[in-house]
Amino acid sequence: MVKAVAKQIVDERENEQVVELPFWEVKTLDEMSESEWESLCDGCGKCCLHKLQDDDTEEVFYTNVACKFLDVETCRCRDYAHRKDNVPECVSLTREQVDQFHWLPSSCAYRRIAQGLKLEKWHPLISGDETSVHRFKRSVKGRVISELDVTEEDWEEYVIRWVN
Numbered sequence: 001m002v003k004a005v006a007k008q009i010v011d012e013r014e015n016e017q018v019v020e021l022p023f024w025e026v027k028t029l030d031e032m033s034e035s036e037w038e039s040l041c042d043g044c045g046k047c048c049l050h051k052l053q054d055d056d057t058e059e060v061f062y063t064n065v066a067c068k069f070l071d072v073e074t075c076r077c078r079d080y081a082h083r084k085d086n087v088p089e090c091v092s093l094t095r096e097q098v099d100q101f102h103w104l105p106s107s108c109a110y111r112r113i114a115q116g117l118k119l120e121k122w123h124p125l126i127s128g129d130e131t132s133v134h135r136f137k138r139s140v141k142g143r144v145i146s147e148l149d150v151t152e153e154d155w156e157e158y159v160i161r162w163v164n
Contacts, residue, residue: 040109045075045140063158066144075139
């Protein structure tokens with residue numbers, strides 16, 4: 001896990017004690033190192049769910065149908081390093097797309113930081129526990145099925161509302 005300190009400041013109220021601020025509170029997404037960027041992912045797996053978009057309103061609807069490469073127990077990609085080779089349409093979050101993060105769940109650290117919001121208390125960078133996203137029931141663990149188990153034509157039947 002990335003060390004959560006990016007900058008030290010002096011807190012004058014506490015007799016010149018040094019207060020350490022976490023990198024996500026002092027850096028923009030664009031300023032983060034690659035390891036800091038990657039550490040923002042809480043491992044919820046929500047971005048690996050198939051989504052449907054209304055052609056008229058452009059509203060995005062999440063389904064509980066997960067990419068076949070999502071490990072539904074750990075909520076991590078089984079082959080993250082080669083995900084774009086395995087699934088060419090897999091969306092990789094990049095700094096250039098920050099203005100498009102509206103489709104991400106409202107709990108997503110990338111979206112929250114882009115909007116100037118704090119990380120949730122269950123986020124592993126806050127809790128110090130990589131399983132807290134599951135303990136707080138903020139992940140897809142135990143709630144999804146693989147795309148191998150349902151045809152794409154039936155995805156509309158699997159639209160969910162619990163993502164946000």
